[in-house]
Amino acid sequence: MSLVSPPRWFRGVQIGLGALTIILSIFALALPGFTFLSVVVLLSVILLFVGIEKVISGIFLENKSRWATIGLGILVLIFAGMAMAFPLAASFVLVIFMGVSLLFNGVARIVEGITGRHSGVSRAFLIGVGILALIISVLLLSFPLFGIVLAGTIIAIGLLITGIQMVFAGVSRTKVQNRTDTP
Numbered sequence: 215m216s217l218v219s220p221p222r223w224f225r226g227v228q229i230g231l232g233a234l235t236i237i238l239s240i241f242a243l244a245l246p247g248f249t250f251l252s253v254v255v256l257l258s259v260i261l262l263f264v265g266i267e268k269v270i271s272g273i274f275l276e277n278k279s280r281w282a283t284i285g286l287g288i289l290v291l292i293f294a295g296m297a298m299a300f301p302l303a304a305s306f307v308l309v310i311f312m313g314v315s316l317l318f319n320g321v322a323r324i325v326e327g328i329t330g331r332h333s334g335v336s337r338a339f340l341i342g343v344g345i346l347a348l349i350i351s352v353l354l355l356s357f358p359l360f361g362i363v364l365a366g367t368i369i370a371i372g373l374l375i376t377g378i379q380m381v382f383a384g385v386s387r388t389k390v391q392n393r394t395d396t397p
Contacts, residue, residue: 225384232380239373246366247359251301253369254308258297265290309361313354320347 242249268287272280297304320343326332327340354361 228380228384230384232377232382232384235373235377235380237377239370239377242366242370242373246363246370249366249369250362251305253366254297254301254305258294258301258304261290261294262298265294305362306358309354309358309365312361312365313351313358316347316351316354320344320351323347 265287268290269284270287272282272284272287277283323340323344325344327337327344330337330340332340354364
């Protein structure tokens with residue numbers, strides 16, 4: 215296995231795309247609610263394509279569950295259309311689902327920490343994480359807009375870290391494995 219320096223143009227692409235990612239992530243940090251709404255719209259469009267594929271598969275492919283496939287595809291189309299038409303409402307519904315999920319997860323962790331075969335730090339950690347999940351759950355359920363902003367902020371931070379990593383990889387002269395080498 216030989217290590218070689220990546221070509222100059224490749225490093226330039228890494229730096230350029232990383233800088234663009236950093237700039238866009240700063241916008242996402244400035245407008246986290248809009249970021250989350252954008253993700254909801256994008257996922258709705260993807261679900262629209264999934265629904266279309268399901269309906270077409272149900273119509274043209276022979277299988278025992280033909281009508282179920284068509285019916286479920288139509289349901290996906292309906293929900294995707296509703297989410298595209300009402301992205302803010304869809305965002306609130308997603309946040310409520312996240313809040314309820316965290317509520318159950320928090321209770322489960324607390325119960326496991328109290329009744330499970332854990333001791334010491336492990337038990338305290340389980341109970342602490344459960345309490346944290348309950349607190350976040352109550353915040354999400356009480357203030358759904360907080361959840362939208364929180365989710366958008368998490369997405370933005372992830373993009374910012376990725377952009378920094380891309381720029382760093384382009385700036386540093388890190389050697390990479392030569393693809394022509396055979397294992």
